[in-house]
Amino acid sequence: MKAIKAKHLFHGVHVPDHKALASGKPIENAPEVDLFTVSLSQCLGKPSVPLVKAGDAVKQGQLIADAGGFIGAKIHSPASGTVKSVSDAIVIENDHTYETDYMPALSNPSPEEIKQRIADAGIVGMGGAGFPAFVKLNPQDPVDTLVINGAECEPYLTCDHRLMIERTKEIAEGIRLLSKALGVEKVFIGIEANKPDAIAAFEAFDFIQPVILKKQYPVGSEKHLIYACTGRKVAPGKLPASAGCIVQNVGTCYAVYEAVVLGKPLIERILTLSGGAVVEPKNYVVKIGTPFELLLKDNLTEDAEKIVCGGPMTGAALASLSRTVTKTTGGIVAMTKKETNVEQPTACIGCGKCADVCPMDLMPMNTAFYTAAGEYDLAAKLGGVMNCIECGACAYICPARRPLIQSIRKAKAEIRKGGKK
Amino acid sequence: MKQLVVSAPPHLKTPRTTKRIMIDVVIALLPAAIMGVVLFGLYALLILALSVLSAVLTEYVYEIVAHKAWKSPSYFLDFWKGFDFTSVVTGLLLGMIIPANVPWYLPVLGAVFAIAVVKMLFGGTGKNVVNPAVAGRVFLFISFAAMTAYPVGKDFGLFAVYAPDNIVTGATPLTEYLAGNTVQVTKGMISNWLFGFGMTGCIGETCKIALLLGYLYLVIRKVIKFWQPLLYIAVTGLFAVCLEGFDFTAFLPSVLTGGLLLGAIFMATDYVTSPKSNLGNIIYFVALGLITAGLRKATGIEVVSFVILLMNIVVPLIDKFVPRRPFGYVREKKAKEVTSK
Structure with a gap:
C-alpha cells in the first residue's frame, strides 16, 4: 500500500542519528566462534532452566534450556559441538560441522500452530526489551490492529534498517503469519522518515500499510508508535492490547518467518557494530553466545571511551568485553570521548526542557528533586515517575547534565520496595 | 585498550550546556546594552561594566570563602573552570534596569x-527564589532617590562627562501617560519609542528595537518559548485597554513605553524563577500581565519589576498545584463511563 505520513504527534527530542556510519554496510556473517557462552537470561522474565549437562553432545538448533516460567523463553544451541560447562550460562565448544536439528517446517499452519511454534522457537521481542513474543500473542483484550515497529529511533543502530531492505519478503511473510495468528486485518508498519528505501520496499505488499514517522526520539516506543500509526492512546499503566493493538519488531517478524517456514529456532540475530571508536562499522549476522571480544578484537581504535551494549540512548555501558551476544543485543556502539560528552552535573536551573521533551508528559525535574530529598510519594505524584519509560530524552536535553535516569530508577525501585504507587 | 567509562544511559548528550545558554542570553542582551551606551553616553558603559564586574567578583569571593579555598588553593582556579556565566547575566541585566x-x-x-x-x-x-537582578533593582529603588529620576536619551552625546547636576531628567513617557496626560500617538512618536531617541528611561529599556532583536535571538536559539513574552505583553496591553474603557489608543503606550518589553523578554522568562510546566507558565504570564496593568492604573508608576518579584514568590505554589497529565491519561469520570459500558 502507498505509504502515509503519521499525523499524530507527541513530545520528543531531535537526536543526531549517526546512522550513516553503518547504514550502507550489507549484512555479513560474523567471524567463526570456537566457544559459545549462552546466557540463561535471554529475555525479560525468569532465567531459563538448562536441559543439558557438561559433556553432552549437541546439534545446532537443539533445545538446551527450557523456559523458567510463563514469562520466559526456550534456548537452543547456536552450533553443534560439546557442552563444556553449565552454570548461569551454557558454554558450548563449536565443532565447526554445523550439524542441524531443526523443527519441521509448517505449511499453511493454523493460528494455534503459529503461536505454539513461536513459543517453541524461543522468540523474544528483538527490539531490545526482550518480552517473550508468544505472551504478547495471547492478549487479555480484543485486538484488531497489528503494528510493526521498524522505527529504529536509537542513534547508530542500523540492524533493523538493513534487515528491512535485504529481507523484505521474509519479513512480510512473518507479518502475514503474525496477523493470521492474531486474527487481525489491519497491519501498520511504522518506519522513521530517515529510511526512505525501507518505506518504499514495504509499499509492495497490499496487506501492509507503511507509515512514515517523523524523525524524532523516541518514536519507536510502543505506546508512541501506536499513537503515531493509529491515533489511539494507551492509558498509563495499561498494555497496548487495551487499545486494541499489538506491537512487534521487524526483527521478531523475521524470526517468526524462520521458525515457521524454515523450522529454525531463534539462534542468531542481526547486530550493528558502530560508533566513532570502531575502525569499520558492520552489520553482522551473529549467533547467540558469541563473545563481544571476538567481534571487537581487531575493530576497535585506541580512543574508545565507552562501549555500549544496545543503542546509546537506553543501552548499558560495559566495564569490559567479557559479555556475549543475547537474543536482545541489537548493537554494540563504541564511542570516543568527543561523542559521549561525559561531563560533571551542575545545578538544575529549572529550565523545564526535560518536561518539554518527555514523550510521556511527565516532570523529570520534580522526580529528581523529590528523589534527592527521599520523598518518593511526591516523586510519583508530582513527577509521575511510575509512568516513565526510561527513554532518556530528558537526560539527553538537560543543559545541567543532571543524572535524571538514575534518579528515576532509584525512585521506581524505592516505590516498588514500599509497595506504594 | 584504556579503562572504559561506565555510566547510566543516555550516552549521548546535547551540546547545549547551562554555560552555553547563559552566553546566549548575554548575546541577546548586547544590542540593547550597546544602544543604551549610544543613547546615554560612555557613563552608561561604566555603569554596565561596574555592575557586571561586581556581580562576578561577589560570586567569586563568596565561593572562595564558602569553599575555604585557602585550605585547597586549587579552587582559586577551579572556580573559573566551572563558571557558568549566570552572574554575568545578572550583572548585565541589573546595569540595564x-x-x-x-x-x-x-x-x-x-x-x-x-x-x-x-x-x-x-x-x-x-x-x-526571586530573580536576583530584579531584586537588586527593587533594593536600589526603595533605598535611593536617584533611581526615580530618569535622564533623557541623546542629551549627553556619546562622550559626555558625568555631571549629575546638568542632566535634564523627567518622568518616563509611561508615567506621564499614566498621570493622565493625553497621548496623541503619532508616527514620529512610535518611531521614537521604538528607537529610544529623546526618551527617558533606564539604560537598557529605551531602545525597543534592540530588545526585540534580543527576543528574536533567544527564540531562534530556543532559550525561551516565543509565546512567553508575547503573552505577558499582550495581556498587559489588552487589560490596560479594558481598564481605560476599551480605549484602544491605550494599547501602544502601555506596551512600548516603560520597562515592559525588557521585563517580559529577559526577566519574567528567567528559568529558575518561572514555572516549569507549560500550563503553569500560561498562568504565570497571564497573572503578570493582569497585575502589571492593574497596578499601573492604580498607582500611576512603573511596576513591572515589583510585579515580577511578586509572581516569582508565587511560582513554587503554581508548580505544586498545576498538575501535568501523563501521555494517554483518561479522566477518572470518563474512565468509569468507559468501563461501565
Missing part, C-alpha cells in the same frame, strides 16, 4: 546585594 545618571556606587551595591543576598545565600545557581 537602572537609570544612567546614578552615582557609580549604586550598581556596585545593587550587584553585591543581588548576588550575595538573593542568589548565593539561597544556595547559588538554580536555588534563588
Whole structure:
C-alpha cells in the first residue's frame, strides 16, 4: 500500500542519528566462534532452566534450556559441538560441522500452530526489551490492529534498517503469519522518515500499510508508535492490547518467518557494530553466545571511551568485553570521548526542557528533586515517575547534565520496595 | 585498550550546556546594552561594566570563602573552570534596569546585594527564589532617590562627562501617560519609542528595537518559548485597554513605553524563577500581565519589576498545584463511563 505520513504527534527530542556510519554496510556473517557462552537470561522474565549437562553432545538448533516460567523463553544451541560447562550460562565448544536439528517446517499452519511454534522457537521481542513474543500473542483484550515497529529511533543502530531492505519478503511473510495468528486485518508498519528505501520496499505488499514517522526520539516506543500509526492512546499503566493493538519488531517478524517456514529456532540475530571508536562499522549476522571480544578484537581504535551494549540512548555501558551476544543485543556502539560528552552535573536551573521533551508528559525535574530529598510519594505524584519509560530524552536535553535516569530508577525501585504507587 | 567509562544511559548528550545558554542570553542582551551606551553616553558603559564586574567578583569571593579555598588553593582556579556565566547575566541585566545618571556606587551595591543576598545565600545557581537582578533593582529603588529620576536619551552625546547636576531628567513617557496626560500617538512618536531617541528611561529599556532583536535571538536559539513574552505583553496591553474603557489608543503606550518589553523578554522568562510546566507558565504570564496593568492604573508608576518579584514568590505554589497529565491519561469520570459500558 502507498505509504502515509503519521499525523499524530507527541513530545520528543531531535537526536543526531549517526546512522550513516553503518547504514550502507550489507549484512555479513560474523567471524567463526570456537566457544559459545549462552546466557540463561535471554529475555525479560525468569532465567531459563538448562536441559543439558557438561559433556553432552549437541546439534545446532537443539533445545538446551527450557523456559523458567510463563514469562520466559526456550534456548537452543547456536552450533553443534560439546557442552563444556553449565552454570548461569551454557558454554558450548563449536565443532565447526554445523550439524542441524531443526523443527519441521509448517505449511499453511493454523493460528494455534503459529503461536505454539513461536513459543517453541524461543522468540523474544528483538527490539531490545526482550518480552517473550508468544505472551504478547495471547492478549487479555480484543485486538484488531497489528503494528510493526521498524522505527529504529536509537542513534547508530542500523540492524533493523538493513534487515528491512535485504529481507523484505521474509519479513512480510512473518507479518502475514503474525496477523493470521492474531486474527487481525489491519497491519501498520511504522518506519522513521530517515529510511526512505525501507518505506518504499514495504509499499509492495497490499496487506501492509507503511507509515512514515517523523524523525524524532523516541518514536519507536510502543505506546508512541501506536499513537503515531493509529491515533489511539494507551492509558498509563495499561498494555497496548487495551487499545486494541499489538506491537512487534521487524526483527521478531523475521524470526517468526524462520521458525515457521524454515523450522529454525531463534539462534542468531542481526547486530550493528558502530560508533566513532570502531575502525569499520558492520552489520553482522551473529549467533547467540558469541563473545563481544571476538567481534571487537581487531575493530576497535585506541580512543574508545565507552562501549555500549544496545543503542546509546537506553543501552548499558560495559566495564569490559567479557559479555556475549543475547537474543536482545541489537548493537554494540563504541564511542570516543568527543561523542559521549561525559561531563560533571551542575545545578538544575529549572529550565523545564526535560518536561518539554518527555514523550510521556511527565516532570523529570520534580522526580529528581523529590528523589534527592527521599520523598518518593511526591516523586510519583508530582513527577509521575511510575509512568516513565526510561527513554532518556530528558537526560539527553538537560543543559545541567543532571543524572535524571538514575534518579528515576532509584525512585521506581524505592516505590516498588514500599509497595506504594 | 584504556579503562572504559561506565555510566547510566543516555550516552549521548546535547551540546547545549547551562554555560552555553547563559552566553546566549548575554548575546541577546548586547544590542540593547550597546544602544543604551549610544543613547546615554560612555557613563552608561561604566555603569554596565561596574555592575557586571561586581556581580562576578561577589560570586567569586563568596565561593572562595564558602569553599575555604585557602585550605585547597586549587579552587582559586577551579572556580573559573566551572563558571557558568549566570552572574554575568545578572550583572548585565541589573546595569540595564537602572537609570544612567546614578552615582557609580549604586550598581556596585545593587550587584553585591543581588548576588550575595538573593542568589548565593539561597544556595547559588538554580536555588534563588526571586530573580536576583530584579531584586537588586527593587533594593536600589526603595533605598535611593536617584533611581526615580530618569535622564533623557541623546542629551549627553556619546562622550559626555558625568555631571549629575546638568542632566535634564523627567518622568518616563509611561508615567506621564499614566498621570493622565493625553497621548496623541503619532508616527514620529512610535518611531521614537521604538528607537529610544529623546526618551527617558533606564539604560537598557529605551531602545525597543534592540530588545526585540534580543527576543528574536533567544527564540531562534530556543532559550525561551516565543509565546512567553508575547503573552505577558499582550495581556498587559489588552487589560490596560479594558481598564481605560476599551480605549484602544491605550494599547501602544502601555506596551512600548516603560520597562515592559525588557521585563517580559529577559526577566519574567528567567528559568529558575518561572514555572516549569507549560500550563503553569500560561498562568504565570497571564497573572503578570493582569497585575502589571492593574497596578499601573492604580498607582500611576512603573511596576513591572515589583510585579515580577511578586509572581516569582508565587511560582513554587503554581508548580505544586498545576498538575501535568501523563501521555494517554483518561479522566477518572470518563474512565468509569468507559468501563461501565
